[in-house]
Amino acid sequence: MEKTMKILWGGATAASQYEGGFTLEKGLDTQDCRPYLPRTSNATEETRLLTREKIEEAKNEASKQYYPFRNGTKGFEHLEEDIEYFAELGLDLYRFSISWSRLFPKGIEEEPSQEGVAYYDKVFQLLEEKKIKIFLTLNHYAMPIYLVEQYGGWKGRECIDHFLHFAAFVFERWGHLVEYWLPFNEINAGYFSPYNGVGLLKGENGYQLSDVFQALHHQFVASAKTIQLARKMNLPGRFGSMIACFCYYPLTSKPEDNLKLVFEEQMNQWYCMDILSKGEYPYYAETFFKNKNIVLQITEEDRKLLKENTCDFVSISFYTSSVITVDEADKTAGNLVVSTKNPYLKASEWGWQIDPVGLRTSLHRVYERYGKPVIVSENGLGARDVLTEKHQIHDDYRIEYMKSYYEQAQLALEDGVPLEAFIAWGIVDIVSAGSCEMDKRYGVIYVDADNHGNGSYARYKKDSFYWYKDFIKNYKKENID
Numbered sequence: 001m002e003k004t005m006k007i008l009w010g011g012a013t014a015a016s017q018y019e020g021g022f023t024l025e026k027g028l029d030t031q032d033c034r035p036y037l038p039r040t041s042n043a044t045e046e047t048r049l050l051t052r053e054k055i056e057e058a059k060n061e062a063s064k065q066y067y068p069f070r071n072g073t074k075g076f077e078h079l080e081e082d083i084e085y086f087a088e089l090g091l092d093l094y095r096f097s098i099s100w101s102r103l104f105p106k107g108i109e110e111e112p113s114q115e116g117v118a119y120y121d122k123v124f125q126l127l128e129e130k131k132i133k134i135f136l137t138l139n140h141y142a143m144p145i146y147l148v149e150q151y152g153g154w155k156g157r158e159c160i161d162h163f164l165h166f167a168a169f170v171f172e173r174w175g176h177l178v179e180y181w182l183p184f185n186e187i188n189a190g191y192f193s194p195y196n197g198v199g200l201l202k203g204e205n206g207y208q209l210s211d212v213f214q215a216l217h218h219q220f221v222a223s224a225k226t227i228q229l230a231r232k233m234n235l236p237g238r239f240g241s242m243i244a245c246f247c248y249y250p251l252t253s254k255p256e257d258n259l260k261l262v263f264e265e266q267m268n269q270w271y272c273m274d275i276l277s278k279g280e281y282p283y284y285a286e287t288f289f290k291n292k293n294i295v296l297q298i299t300e301e302d303r304k305l306l307k308e309n310t311c312d313f314v315s316i317s318f319y320t321s322s323v324i325t326v327d328e329a330d331k332t333a334g335n336l337v338v339s340t341k342n343p344y345l346k347a348s349e350w351g352w353q354i355d356p357v358g359l360r361t362s363l364h365r366v367y368e369r370y371g372k373p374v375i376v377s378e379n380g381l382g383a384r385d386v387l388t389e390k391h392q393i394h395d396d397y398r399i400e401y402m403k404s405y406y407e408q409a410q411l412a413l414e415d416g417v418p419l420e421a422f423i424a425w426g427i428v429d430i431v432s433a434g435s436c437e438m439d440k441r442y443g444v445i446y447v448d449a450d451n452h453g454n455g456s457y458a459r460y461k462k463d464s465f466y467w468y469k470d471f472i473k474n475y476k477k478e479n480i481d
């Protein structure tokens with residue numbers, strides 16, 4: 001079949017998981033406060049849903065805990081080398097995020113930290129030299145801890161203006177260099193991972209759902225305002241929204257399973273993107289809020305902003321699919337959520353069910369719902385790798401995974417879905433956002449570091465590096481030459 005459009009192939013990192021550089025001028029942020037805990041059934045929950053006490057402990061210099069995001073994988077020191085690798089791979093696109101607290105340590109300063117500015121100047125300059133296009137996430141989970149303590153995270157409306165000040169600086173300084181913008185990473189994470197997503201602390205009774213949805217509302221308004229500002233400034237890039245996408249299946253053909261799927265899918269998956277893409281609150285939200293006694297503070301001005309500043313493209317992270325049933329069934333882990341086991345799928349060591357066909361299905365579902373260009377902004381296999389004595393990493397399992405998902409992405413394009421780009425997550429190994437481990441690696445470039453921060457942090461090419469390099473080269477030959 002004749003190709004109608006070419007997919008850009010990329011790689012991604014996020015500031016908190018990659019950069020390190022913590023002892024410099026950077027302010028403490030939400031990710032810096034998450035300790036590493038050896039893997040047990042609830043370790044992920046304990047490191048993802050923090051309380052005020054945990055923040056106090058993280059601020060205490062005498063704390064015995066190891067805080068892996070303060071090291072990331074030392075991108076701050078290995079930047080040139082990593083970007084050389086990206087160029088050697090032939091990446092069309094690099095997705096990264098700016099650390100809010102590296103530029104504005106508390107999030108409220110008028111002027112940015114010059115050290116932070118100098119670091120990002122270098123990032124942009126190196127990418128420009130290598131002619132790698134930029135996909136920039138303004139906020140990938142981490143927010144200055146000061147804003148959490150002062151305003152209760154995004155629950156406080158004040159965060160909108162502080163975020164806008166941060167965004168305005170980024171726009172003025174680097175705005176002309178960015179092709180794709182994303183105000184918030186996986187915005188629906190705010191619902192199922194409120195500390196990471198919207199900076200809420202866990203109280204004695206967990207989280208108040210009304211806080212979660214009020215905080216999300218503030219992120220929607222912040223997103224709309226950044227788009228409004230960028231358009232006013234005539235920035236060349238286009239703006240997206242992004243959700244963690246799960247491709248839901250009913251466990252059986254029992255009507256109740258399917259009905260439950262509809263409700264889960266609405267609030268877990270589509271809710272945020274419906275608002276950011278269509279510019280208004282969806283009909284189903286009203287009933288959901290009524291049933292849960294949630295009353296949101298939304299002004300007329302907010303509604304107008306949302307309506308007038310919708311996103312240009314939609315993007316998804318896609319790793320795994322989910323199964324829904326009204327009955328008891330075996331569970332497995334997923335991207336920030338727990339799912340029912342799908343008997344037809346294999347899972348990664350971390351329990352994430354591998355479903356390349358689910359990606360193709362999801363790309364259709366997203367396009368038919370929004371009718372906007374689509375980007376896969378994250379995909380990859382989190383796996384344990386072994387570094388041999390000769391500094392090789394034989395990750396054939398990752399190559400298999402990549403092949404299968406990339407094939408389905410191309411099929412979706414042939415089906416007619418306007419898929420503009422496909423971005424491999426954690427292109428160089430980074431700290432896992434869910435479990436704070438180094439053991440869970442996504443990269444095609446290995447970083448010699450362990451869960452406790454030991455290691456040389458030297459980089460080595462995995463077998464998947466050579467596979468991805470060839471794949472991109474051949475793709476370009478077949479689709480451009």
Ligand code: BG6
Nearest residue numbers: 014185186335382432433434435
């Ligand atoms: C997404 C996040 O949820 O999944 C990333 O946007 C994260 O930050 C990725 O790293 C993979 O999840 P994990 O928990 O394996 O790092």
